[in-house]
Amino acid sequence: MSDASASRSEILSAVRNRHVPAAALPDLTGAWITFPDRAAHFAETLRSVGGTCVDVAGIEELRVALQSLEPVAAAKKVYSALPEAAPSTFDMAQVADPHALDDADVAIARGEFAVAENGAVWVTDANLKHRVILFIAQHLVLVVPRNQIVNNMHEAYARLRFDGPGYGLFLSGPSKTADIEQSLVIGAHGPRSLTVYLLDGSA
Secondary structure (H helix, E strand, O other), X not given: OOHHHHHHHHHHHHHHOOOOOOOOOOOOOOOOOOOOOHHHHHHHHHHHOOOEEEEEOOHXXXXXXXXXXXXXXXXXXXEEOOOOOOOOOOOHHHOOOHHXXXXXXXXXXXXXXXXXXXXXXXXXXXXXXXXXXXXXXXEEEEEEEOOOEEOOHHHHHHHOOOOOOOOXXXXXOOOEXXXXXXXXXXXXXXXXXXXXXXXXXXO
16 A cells, blocks of 8 residues: 555545534524514515515416416526416426526526525525526526515524425525625526515415
């Protein structure tokens, strides 16, 4: 065995044998920020980061709203995780290679809950064969039950479960990037727009 291989084995063995004591998770209870109208604050915060928030009374109103949403009306390739509100133009189950989604115009997905503090929505891949659709589509639409808005990220973390979908993330606004000249570009690395529908009743 060469000296390099011996050193590598020694280092890896030391790492494997290193026992790090378990640390207790931080307490999520406290006098954190709250809002008298969580939905209104969520909508305001989402607008401040480039997104759009729309209230809808039910599935039928959501269906009409989606039909009139410009990116959806103009789209040729749409994926919808809510077929009761909007149809997909292709069968995601038949897509083997996620690269084939690079020409998707619109993705419509469910958000489990929203966060008033920062305008974020928790989204998982529970009903998404290819989660890349959340980032590769030109426009993203999320539908969140209006009664599923928490005040802050402490409340949001308390709701997370790790015995279900293997992937989840908080999404807030469309894709954004800024360079050293402080020039903000929307949609450089992901969706050019994000529209969140707050749905009254159960989705």
